[in-house]
Amino acid sequence: MAVSEDGAVSEETEVQQRYREVRARVDEACARVGRDPGEVHLLPVSKTKPVELVRELHAIGVTTFGENKVQEVVAKHEATPDLPDLCWSVIGHLQTNKARDVARVATELQTLDSVKLATALERRLQAEGRGLDVHLQVNSSGEESKFGLAPEDVPALARELTAFDSLRVVGLMTLAAPGPDTEVVAACFERVRRLQQVLGEDDRAAGSYDRLSMGMSGDYELAIAHGSTCVRVGTAIFGSRPPVNDYAHYWPEGRPGS
Numbered sequence: 001m002a003v004s005e006d007g008a009v010s011e012e013t014e015v016q017q018r019y020r021e022v023r024a025r026v027d028e029a030c031a032r033v034g035r036d037p038g039e040v041h042l043l044p045v046s047k048t049k050p051v052e053l054v055r056e057l058h059a060i061g062v063t064t065f066g067e068n069k070v071q072e073v074v075a076k077h078e079a080t081p082d083l084p085d086l087c088w089s090v091i092g093h094l095q096t097n098k099a100r101d102v103a104r105v106a107t108e109l110q111t112l113d114s115v116k117l118a119t120a121l122e123r124r125l126q127a128e129g130r131g132l133d134v135h136l137q138v139n140s141s142g143e144e145s146k147f148g149l150a151p152e153d154v155p156a157l158a159r160e161l162t163a164f165d166s167l168r169v170v171g172l173m174t175l176a177a178p179g180p181d182t183e184v185v186a187a188c189f190e191r192v193r194r195l196q197q198v199l200g201e202d203d204r205a206a207g208s209y210d211r212l213s214m215g216m217s218g219d220y221e222l223a224i225a226h227g228s229t230c231v232r233v234g235t236a237i238f239g240s241r242p243p244v245n246d247y248a249h250y251w252p253e254g255r256p257g258s
């Protein structure tokens with residue numbers, strides 16, 4: 001149950017209500033630019049939030065959740081043996097020593113950015129007899145503090161990935177530049193969209209590039225206007241996270257280059 005500001009009581013929990021509100025805004029953003037809302041997946045990002053909130057969303061039919069730490073995926077997976085249809089999308093930077101857990105419990109990895117990681121994943125996936133949907137992560141803002149490949153380096157990785165049978169390349173993922181400058185953020189999204197087109201026309205690139213994972217709580221409506229097919233929304237659904245070193249949330253394995 002949730003009580004709104006004007007005192008109205010609803011049967012929905014707060015997180016269920018917020019999910020529906022964000023979904024409605026996603027649909028409206030689609031309508032504004034003439035897109036079919038069915039094209040845009042809303043991925044709730046449950047990192048740092050208790051598994052009870054995952055259960056509340058599962059109760060209204062949400063089955064896929066984004067997490068950026070593999071340890072947290074494993075813990076939440078183990079806490080939900082009664083929900084076999086739950087799927088976990090890993091959206092944080094991954095070190096090769098975590099490949100085994102990803103191969104075991106994740107259904108998707110949005111942050112593939114090296115042949116080294118692909119090699120580790122392929123070996124573990126073969127051992128598990130599983131496949132994994134992957135997005136290639138693009139550093140669209142050019143910030144040194146971000147993981148992901150420079151746009152010009154993505155086609156080479158895309159070609160090398162044809163050798164990895166367990167990895168299904170489904171698209172590209174990016175984090176836009178932070179901050180309120182809409183033009184700068186939009187330019188990041190457009191860079192990824194251009195790259196999507198290049199890869200789609202490259203016969204030697206592995207997989208398909210239909211999916212674009214772009215947009216978070218602060219910029220998902222803009223991302224939808226620029227072609228996003230998956231918005232990763234944490235705060236706007238689950239509320240704010242503890243204000244600890246934000247790097248720990250985005251890059252649990254440490255800063256890029258460190």
Ligand SMILES: *Cc1c(COP(=O)(O)O)cnc(C)c1O
Nearest residue numbers: 045091216217232233234235250
């Ligand atoms: C945490 C996180 C999100 C969600 O961020 P919010 O601003 O809370 O919506 C999206 N993408 C990645 C990669 C994240 O780590």
